[in-house]
Amino acid sequence: MALKVGDYKTDVHNDWCPGCGDFGIVNSIQMALAEMEIPRHETAIFSGIGCSGKTSHFINVFGVHTLHGRVLPFAQGAKISNPNLKIIAVGGDGDGLGIGAGHFVAAGRRNVDMTYIIFDNAVYGLTKGQASPTLKLGEKTKSLPTPNTNYNVNPIGLAIASGFTFAARAYSYDIRHLKDIIIAAINHKGLAFVDVLQPCPTYNDINTRDWFNGVDRVDETTNKPMPRIYKLEDTDYDPVVHYSDETELNQKKTQAIVKSLEWDTKIPTGIFYKNELITPYTRRLIDKIPNYIENPSALQNISKNNAPVTKINHILDSYKV
């Protein structure tokens, strides 16, 4: 019997603030899993620390709520050990791009076949609203004593520079679009990154839902707000690297980075970059270990009736006097 969205929900009380953008992301993940009919036991959600870290407790699949900034190492360790699993890592922007930035870059270099979703609200919510790595220089959200003194990191740009082979952005109040992006990310063969713009109603009084909706920008002729968000798929933007060629690759990468810098009045969402021509880590392992996919670490028998089954005679023989 096919699983429904409800089957991917737990009965754990969700303690996020009313109106939090995180709800849309959890719902989208559950919808994506249901639509893809992924068996619950073949999936694991790994999460970092912060409000977003609780995500794994709300989804009825294996859930591993790790440490601040460390979600990617835990998640990659599981995926590499058992490549048959679907692994989704989630975390905040401070988690992934601040304390975890080193792991973010290293993960890009590996290109392990999994998905990483960042809940990007430009503030540290659970510690009461400090500036996160994506808050713009000079901005002062309501909980900051003085304006932000750091320049912001560009998540899409950093992902592409680090080697992620899929980089997308979505908006947490557009659940259907977000769900489609998550499905595309899960289906991508390689490491997929999704930067989800997610208003924090409690601490970020700049990038609010109304701000994204353009309430401050009313069209004089129609008298309607002009939303800031638009979708790349509604334009002629082509994110895909189609063939293995340096010019093509460089063009698609630079195009994505330039596109990701658009902000303020026009904020693009959708897939910025997609390249399946770079080998995923799992494929690189097959080059070393031919039967890696059929017989990965997690599926190997190491003993029979409590006796080890691994042969070490040939190793010991080579050290024999």
Next chain:
Amino acid sequence: MFALIVVNVINVNARYLMLQQVNEVVSDFTWMIGGPQGSGVETAANIFSQVFSKMGYQIFGKREYYSNIKGEHSYFAVRVSDKQIRSSIKGTNMLIAFDAETIFRHANDVLENGIIIYDSTLENIKVSDVITFDNDFKERMEGFLKSNNKENTIKGILELASERGASIHSVSFRSLLFELSEKIENPRIKTMIRMFNVLGVSLSLGLLMIPTEKLTESINSIFSKKKAIADMNVSAANFAYNYAAAKFGSTDFKFNINEIKENTLLVQGYYGTSIGKIIAGCRFQSYYPITPATDESNFLETNEILEINEDRPGSTLVIQTEDEISAIGMAIGSSLTGVRSATCTSGPGFVLMIECLSWAGINEVPVVITFYQRSGPSTGLPTRHGQDDLLCAINSGVGEFPRIVYASGNVSDSFYDTANVFNYADVFQVPVIHMMDKFIASSVTTCQRFDETKVNIDRGKLLDEPPSNAYKRFEHTADGLSPRSKIGLENGIFWNTGDESDVEGHISEDPVNRVEMMDKRQSRLDYILEKIPESEQIVKHSDGEFCVVSWGSTQGPILDAIDMLKNEGINIGFVEIKLLHPFPKELLKKSFSNSKTIIDVEANYTGQLGSIIKQNLEKDPDYYILKYTGRPMTCTELYDTLKKIVNNNAEKREVLTYGA
């Protein structure tokens, strides 16, 4: 007094000299070669070790080197004996030097009746000419030569050695190469100074009249993958060998060819944990490069494809990560999928792992951290030995959680111990920190072939089949251990969190649940002491009124020193503690029951095990023998100090300082 360490002339103890009587077959012999890093000192020592092991001798070699790629001084001391040996001695019977630094640093190590073979072109080099000397050493050496009325040159220091009875043989290594190149008509060899190492070892074997075929055999086996290089080295070796045999005259050292004991291996120190991991079924190792831990990961990756009985090949995934945090994070992620996983590191890497270690603790994740200690604090002496991370391994963490800290005393033990620590991790569902160190890692020894039939694998309550009832990862049970599912197992879904959690693994701040969960986890410590066999917790090597207590790699020097004392009719007890946390307090009390004087031996400053003993037994050890020069203890130093204690001549805290 410490300033004089390096240039103190060695006082050879009487017992050791007895072994070296003229014209008798030598029972115990130490050979040393030094040179700049990158000059093949290790290869030379490897040849020497192989030759003597093929002659049926036991080998104990140790390597010392700077934190440097090329140019700084490194040396290798190889001790050979027809009896069991487990450590080095103070001093050497023979020294091979093709650079000035080696002579200045080690000429004083040469024992009476010893031999020095050196490059004659170095004679007029002054202390100040050696640019790689630290200023401290330079001053000490110049002062030493001056106080002995010797000129400040190689000639000066060699004169002193000669006055002490050493026989000194000089030869120009460059001329040897030149003559060789003429003889075999290969002009390339003329300037091949990287062959000095092979010339050095071959000169010494020629002088000692060791059968030449052993030399050829060893070189061929070491260079077995590069025939041309092997051939060139064999010609050079034979040439140098014949030169020494013809020109150097004879020595008083005679060696027998003994029968090779069946099932003898010649191994490097890190093979024990490496091969132990393979046999134990460790299928995932993540690591970040750090001395002296990296060799193990390198070994595992070199042997990543595994032969499996009656099955398709298996494999070990060895992943080099971006840092040690990622190394342990990945190992934990791997363990959650049911894999036996591990990481391998040293002190500066271990401290980065603490937060993840704590996470593994609260989530009851079996993971093994193989901890090859070096000398701190901070990066300290990056390539030198120390046992100063015991308390760090036991105490570091966020909050209170159960863990096991376990130590191995030698290479062979470390093989069996590695198999055991994976069982402990699985059975008790705790992280295990397996203490090793640089002394073991960079030693080369003969030992009995590792016996895989003695290894068993116990995965504890790991579920293989989907559970039929509603599964709860942290369900309360009579023994405090819950059935353990793995990611991917049908009906076995669980949650983990670094926060306190309920039985399902969801966050809970409920005070009643909190107490239940703390009690559940912490009850593990008593359970561990109850379930691990006593023989795996503490090894009582011998009994005595005076009793040494120690942990880890001091085992070898202690056992050798105790044997030396035994020959003089002095019996000393030795209790080796392997399970350091949870601490086997009652068993230790029992082990000390016949002993009046307790002597704590450790390679650190504060006597860390001693402090644990004091805390648990409410009694301070009577004596501490400590060493923190970064160099391993020798059996002769321990022999001297134990004897002082027995004769009631010792301070409560005795500090050992030998070694360059």
